[in-house]
Amino acid sequence: MTAFNRFLSNQKYLLFLFLAIAVFASLQSYFSPLKTFTEGGRHYTAYNNYIIFKQSFFHFLEGKDLYIEYLDEQGDLFKYSPTFAILFGIFGLMPDVLGLSLWNILNVVVLLYSVYYLPKFDVRTKGLILVFVAVEMLTATQNEQSNALIAGLLLFTFGALERRSYWLASFCLVSTIYIKLFGIVGLALYLLYPDKLKLTYTTAFWVVIFTIFPLVAVDWEQFLFLYKSWGNLLSNDHSISDGISVIGWLRTWFGLEMNKTYVSVAGALLFCIPLLRIKAYSNFTFRILMLASVLIWVVIFNHRAESPTFIIAVTGVALWYYAQVPSRANYILLILTLIFTILSPTDLFPRFIRNEWMKPYVVKVVPCILVWGKMIYDLLAGKLQPRQSEP
Incomplete structure (x- = not known):
């Protein structure tokens, strides 16, 4: 076994890598100078998103409106649920450097172990998935957002559904909805499994609790x-805004000013078409590709999608590729995702290229759109043959 294969197959090595990402990103943000988000605007900490989450807890305790501007404290609005605000007090009561670090660690650890929780993937393939998403994980963690947590909870939802652990599955899925509302798309996964009544009442229970x-x-x-x-x-x-999304791509590449609702409805219809293949529900590859479709859909059709959101979509791309028998077309799309989605926001691309081409033309989203289109084809007409496990 080569050194790289030993690395991929060792859960402790990958845990250390992900923890290092979380700690590095946290300390980098904590010790960075103040910055402004608009030219000539107020200056805020480099970890402004964490401050928004933290302050929501104190605003909650003080009986304030969570959803208005507090420009003296933070550089943007709080947009999550009241439940999220109160639960974030676990971190908000700590000193910033500790709370920030533990918040980022929670995100990376949940995603890491959700990949290991996936059934029917060998440990080396799980390592490949984690290595593929590692750079995008760093991008998400540097922005202190919850996107890696969302991706991990959706993967845990799938793993629990596969094991018929419906209480755990519904808990994980409802958790995503009360962090970011778009997690509701994951409800489509319920259609793939038996005992819809149990899924209904367990989900209803957690909705009431949350x-x-x-x-x-x-x-x-x-x-x-x-x-x-x-x-x-x-x-x-x-x-x-249009975000780094299908809407933004249609506008910047083709000059199409389209109604966002119409685009979302069209995307939803395309997403649902494979679900008509009811006989395919018994195929594990079909089910895992539907999970991947959820992960990509919630990003590329989100008009508010930002670069840190793409840890969710990139996780979907990795699942799509590594769940199937490799093909040349899929490999090309994987490499395009690596270059233009994962690496394009980094310093590997010169600043003028990022500012003049990558950002204005929302290049980051394009490979994910192409992968999602290929995925819909795979779900409708592909052979859906699983990747061979490594010995």
């Missing part, structure tokens, strides 16, 4: 106010 959890600290009036304010924020957020 919804009413803020009542441990606020009265009914404030509870209703917070959910109304959150709903208003989400509804008004729809038209703000």
Whole structure:
């Protein structure tokens, strides 16, 4: 066995790599100078996203509106659920350097072990998946966001569904929804499994628990106010930007100014078409590709998608590639994803190329769109043959 294969097959080595990513990114952000997000604007910490999460907890305890600007404290709005705000107090009560580090460690560890929780992949293939997403993981972690956590929870959802552990599966899926609402797309995975009644009542149970959890600290009036304010924020957020998404790609590449709702509906219809192959539900490769489709769809059709969001999509690309028998077309798409999605925001690309071409033309999303298109073809007409396990 070569040294690289030994590395891929050793869970402790990969755990050390992911922990190093989390700690490095945390310390880099913590010790970086203040920065501004708009020209001539206020200066905030380099770990502004963590501050937003942290302050949401204190705003919650103080009975404030979580969903308005606090420009003296943070450089953007809080957009997650009231439940997330109160749970983040676990980190927010700590000194920033410790809370930030543990928050990032939680993200990388959940994704790491969710990959190991996947059934029917050999340990070397799981190592390949983790190495492929490592650089994108660093990008996500440097921004202190929850995207790696979302990706990991969706993978845990799938692994639990495969094991018919429906209480765990529904807990993980509902958790994603109460972090970022787009996790609701994962409900499509339920169609692939038996005992829909159990899936329904376990999910309903966790929805109730996650919804009413803020009542441990606020009265009914404030509870209703917070959910109304959150709903208003989400509804008004729809038209703000095109993001690194299908919408942004259509506008910058082809000059098409399309209604976002229409594009999302078209994407949803394409996503659902493979689900008509009910007889394919018994095929594990079909099921894992549907998971990969969820992971990519929630990013490329998200008009608010940013570079750190792509850890979710890149995880989907890795699952799509390593779940099937390799082909030349798939390998080319994998390499395009590595170069233009994962590496294009890094210093491997000169700054003028990033600023003049990569960012304005949302190049980062294009390989993921191509992979998702190929994935829909695979789900509809592909042979769906699993990758051979390594001895």
